[in-house]
Amino acid sequence: MNRTHHIIFLFLLCMPFISNSHAAAKRYVVENPQIKMVIIPRTAQQMAAFYEGREFPTNAINATKSACFFTIGIHNKSPSILWLDTRNWSLTTTSQPLALLSRSEWRKRWKALGLEQRFQSTFRWTLLPSQLDFQPDEREGGNITIARTETPFTLTARFATGAKKKGKPLTIVFKELRCSKDPAP
Secondary structure, eight states: OOHHHHHHHHHHHHSOOOBTTBOOOOOEEEEOSSEEEEEEEEOHHHHHHHHHTTTOOHHHHHHHTTEEEEEEEEEEOSSSOEEEEGGGEEEEOSSOEEOBOOHHHHHHHHHHHTOOHHHHHHHHHHBOOSEEEEOTTOEEEEEEEEEOOSSOEEEEEEEEESTTSOSOOEEEEEEEEOOOOOOOO
């Protein structure tokens, strides 16, 4: 998918999901002269509605409910390249590390469910690229997923910088992130 599609996706997905029962999602923001990074936790209900609107089958929608979704927006405010590589990100609780659910993990889940390729492609389109070079003033976004947990965690995002990844590394830390819960009925 080209970058224009990701920008359009980010705009649409980052719009608050509002229902009669709850307010807009909490946003976590870190901004400095080099980067602006936003994280928005999504409820299972929000993501189910998103995929239902794209006519996903019920078994696939139910499979998404076992994961926590976080919409990530990144803006390279620096004059040099920032290198996204989610392998350089860590997610930790006070007692253990957490792992991002990778694209290959989702492919396995979708294969086990016999999900049609068109739905797999749509789902993949909603994920944050795992690797990307952010040119100066470029913006990108998408979802990351982890196994659903009640435990708060810290996300430490590390970015290489510079044309050949030789610049000073950039580290962004988000503390006390939580999976978003559906509102009580």
